[in-house]
Amino acid sequence: MNHTFYSLITIFTIILVFSLCFFIPLLAQYGYVSSYIPNNYTITTNINSSEFIWPSPGYTTITSKFGYRNSPTSGAGTYHGGIDIAAPTGSNIIATFSGIVTYTGFKGANGYTITVENGSFSFSCSHVSPNFLVHVGQYINKGEIIANVGPKNVYGVPNNPYKDNNGNPTNGATTGPHLHFSIKKDGKAVNPLDYF
Ligand SMILES: [Zn+2]
Known part of the structure; x- marks a missing residue:
């Protein structure tokens, strides 16, 4: 394993963590994804x-x-x-x-x-x-x-x-x-x- 490989893994991890912490809650707030909402709630992504x-x-x-x-x-x-x-x-x-x-x-x-x-x-x-x-x-x-x-x-x-x-x-x-x-x-x- 060389240095570049570890650098790429680190960058990938940072991007992944950032996405999970920021984008998913943001999307969930506007009803696009449901993973942010606790399981006991009924999700309506497209309300009728x-x-x-x-x-x-x-x-x-x-x-x-x-x-x-x-x-x-x-x-x-x-x-x-x-x-x-x-x-x-x-x-x-x-x-x-x-x-x-x-x-x-x-x-x-x-x-x-x-x-x-x-x-x-x-x-x-x-x-x-x-x-x-x-x-x-x-x-x-x-x-x-x-x-x-x-x-x-x-x-x-x-x-x-x-x-x-x-x-x-x-x-x-x-x-x-x-x-x-x-x-x-x-x-x-x-x-x-x-x-x-
Ligand atoms: Zn009124």
Whole structure:
């Protein structure tokens, strides 16, 4: 065995280790490979949008539709990038499809929000409870409880501009507990009702 041979082996090993540590988790995050995900999870590399499931079991009343609207809540936009589903504080929100949690936090007018991505699709649940049940980077299965509908008022958010008529800070631009649910395809908001 000569010196060159060992050098090649070393370089090959470095490349292999780098690939395993970096590229595979990256690919797994976007649903291309499944080896990164623990065995006890069901992997859906190509999610079927005809099999999306409703995010709020037992609650199906839509109080605000997707698209342009005339009289939004103060602070909310004229364009509504999702649907509002009437549901009381604490009610369960389940994953519409399997994927990786990519955001948990307070997101302006949407209030406390969680986003899950899988390939070209993502869904977000807003005005949820600040007591997040999942964390960024976590793989969650379709149907799993991922959040609860949040309260109208939330406290301790720095520089929260949203307030109710009594001056108390609110969970984004909202007049009461509900689920704001949105789906994006290729980064563009689509009407969630087209998928159920
Ligand atoms: Zn909404």
